[in-house]
Amino acid sequence: MFYKLLEREDVLDFIHEICTNKRYYLKKSQHLDMFCFSISNKLALFIFYDALYKYQILIDDIYLFEEYLSQLKKIYRKIDNFEDIRIGIHQLICKLLSTNLSIDDINNIEGKKKIVSYVYNKYIVEGYFIHGFAPGYYNYLESNPFIPEKYQNYYESFSKLDSIFKKYSGKSVISKDFSSDKVFFTDDFVMGCYHSIYAPMFFYEFLSNELFGGKIRNDLSYIYDYDKLVGPLKKYMSNNLFTEADRKIVLNIVKRQWIFLQQNGDKITLLLAPRNKILAKEILLDEYLKDNHTTYEVVDRILSTKYSSISSNLTLQYPDFQLISLDSYCERILEKEEDTEEVDIHDNVDILDKHGNVSILLLVGSLFVSLGVIITIISILRG
Numbered sequence: 001m002f003y004k005l006l007e008r009e010d011v012l013d014f015i016h017e018i019c020t021n022k023r024y025y026l027k028k029s030q031h032l033d034m035f036c037f038s039i040s041n042k043l044a045l046f047i048f049y050d051a052l053y054k055y056q057i058l059i060d061d062i063y064l065f066e067e068y069l070s071q072l073k074k075i076y077r078k079i080d081n082f083e084d085i086r087i088g089i090h091q092l093i094c095k096l097l098s099t100n101l102s103i104d105d106i107n108n109i110e111g112k113k114k115i116v117s118y119v120y121n122k123y124i125v126e127g128y129f130i131h132g133f134a135p136g137y138y139n140y141l142e143s144n145p146f147i148p149e150k151y152q153n154y155y156e157s158f159s160k161l162d163s164i165f166k167k168y169s170g171k172s173v174i175s176k177d178f179s180s181d182k183v184f185f186t187d188d189f190v191m192g193c194y195h196s197i198y199a200p201m202f203f204y205e206f207l208s209n210e211l212f213g214g215k216i217r218n219d220l221s222y223i224y225d226y227d228k229l230v231g232p233l234k235k236y237m238s239n240n241l242f243t244e245a246d247r248k249i250v251l252n253i254v255k256r257q258w259i260f261l262q263q264n265g266d267k268i269t270l271l272l273a274p275r276n277k278i279l280a281k282e283i284l285l286d287e288y289l290k291d292n293h294t295t296y297e298v299v300d301r302i303l304s305t306k307y308s309s310i311s312s313n314l315t316l317q318y319p320d321f322q323l324i325s326l327d328s329y330c331e332r333i334l335e336k337e338e339d340t341e342e343v344d345i346h347d348n349v350d351i352l353d354k355h356g357n358v359s360i361l362l363l364v365g366s367l368f369v370s371l372g373v374i375i376t377i378i379s380i381l382r383g
Helices: 009-020 043-058 062-078 082-100 109-125 135-142 155-169 189-197 201-207 220-224 226-239 244-261 285-289 295-303 330-335 360-381
Strands: 128-133 183-185 267-274 310-312 322-327
Touching: 009 043, 009 062, 043 062, 043 082, 043 109, 043 189, 062 082, 082 109, 082 295, 109 285, 109 295, 128 135, 128 183, 128 189, 135 244, 135 267, 135 322, 155 201, 155 244, 189 267, 201 226, 201 244, 220 226, 226 244, 285 295
Parallel strands: none
Antiparallel strands: 128 267, 183 310, 267 322
């Protein structure tokens, strides 16, 4: 979809900077603050991919791209919060669209209507929902229809694994309902990338089960290191006197799944399906047009995540879906891991006091910070 942009030397140079420069790991974020693994050192890359994706859909003008990339670099380097970086990207897109659509003033009634209608039609009406899947399935889906939960998998084996654990703990250790024929889509490109890296989710959730003791350390290196990944599992089975036969069955199932997931393991693979096939009813254009906020704010609202998880069992035949394969640059990031090991980028301030009330001082401070971010973005966009 946007592979030509990814072949540009200036784009590759900035990706290298994002993947190897420690300052991009230090930016704060609340995005994707969940699950047992972290993508803190990949979030900057995923948001950059999201920026290229939105540019391709909404602008697709090679002559404006150099300016777009230049402004993206400024936004990345000057703003210290990933959420505000995404807002800045949406404002930048809005500004370039005014050039592309020959709109003199995007804040008057006609200018706003033209911009908002254009973004709505391109991103919502003609846009996509995204399903992140394990890279091992990519080659299969290139020549086969997408039938949710019917392509190659090891579900039967994991049902057997679950039965073995119930003998010893009396509990199920697999969170997935293997009888379900639905998969999940999102309208968040970043979330799609995350789901691809940690697909299938139930596998990594199993390996970080609280039965095995402390959570697996929250970094990506563990999913590429088999011994580290299964260490807590082996210890648990040994401590709970699993028979040698049961231990062997469990480890064989886990090892086979892990080996499969290492196929094209340095890739992010996404399936894009038309929004109108996954979700029949969306927020109507009139609601956006009646919004009294600025054009920038309305466009940001359209482009921001509204559906983080939509289930579907729809069978898709080509060309009703598109496949994307992106580099995740694992090696470059893992080389930097030691430098960022002790950094916690989710160190968010708690603005509630012990009674659950919001601190007035902190609220005032937050207002000043928000104002500063807005001024920064405006100054960046003005050059």
